[in-house]
Amino acid sequence: xxxxDRIEVATALYGAWRLIRGDAGGTAYFRxxxxxxxxxxxxxxxxxxxxxxxxxxxxxxxxxxxxxLEDVVRESEILVVGWFGYALLAFYxxxxxxxxxxxxxxxxxxxxxxxxxxxxxxxxxxIRTADLLPDGxxxxxxxxxxxxxxWTRWFVARTGLAVNGxxxxxxxxxxxxxxxxxxxxxxxxx
Numbered sequence: 001x002x003x004x005d006r007i008e009v010a011t012a013l014y015g016a017w018r019l020i021r022g023d024a025g026g027t028a029y030f031r032x033x034x035x036x037x038x039x040x041x042x043x044x045x046x047x048x049x050x051x052x053x054x055x056x057x058x059x060x061x062x063x064x065x066x067x068x069l070e071d072v073v074r075e076s077e078i079l080v081v082g083w084f085g086y087a088l089l090a091f092y093x094x095x096x097x098x099x100x101x102x103x104x105x106x107x108x109x110x111x112x113x114x115x116x117x118x119x120x121x122x123x124x125x126x127i128r129t130a131d132l133l134p135d136g137x138x139x140x141x142x143x144x145x146x147x148x149x150x151w152t153r154w155f156v157a158r159t160g161l162a163v164n165g166x167x168x169x170x171x172x173x174x175x176x177x178x179x180x181x182x183x184x185x186x187x188x189x190x
Contacts, residue, residue: 001038006140016112040108051120
């Protein structure tokens with residue numbers, strides 16, 4: 001599957017923005033079907049620079065660690081393992097629950113909404129590193145970003161999987177557990 005062109009990326013990011021704002025119509029901006037899944041999977045290329053910068057800023061705050069080329073390669077591999085590992089897990093779980101027809105749309109929305117959320121985290125990390133705001137304000141922004149992330153994941157699960165609120169909460173919880181497991185198990189920097 002070829003990478004999406006910039007028009008498709010811009011369109012998909014607009015759809016992601018609409019989903020983040022709580023508009024289920026944002027899903028109409030993603031390519032449908034299995035092809036849409038594979039196109040959305042390319043979003044990892046957009047996520048990687050921001051993810052690595054955020055991680056580098058986090059590590060730079062500690063005196064005992066450095067962040068070199070070997071770390072960039074390893075963390076990029078971990079990101080890709082987590083990215084496609086989650087898709088694989090979602091595939092098997094949705095198949096087990098008889099909701100496999102929802103997989104492509106859910107994952108496309110999940111992948112595309114991840115892009116702006118990761119960049120928001122990077123901006124917050126840059127603000128914290130530059131010490132642009134008082135401690136209380138940057139902590140408040142961090143809590144706000146966490147709430148936005150959780151809400152977006154919940155909304156994407158609820159809309160993409162056509163489940164109720166409690167089931168969407170369970171999906172978010174499982175997603176967080178998976179991300180925590182992958183990052184903490186594989187990354188020596190975290």
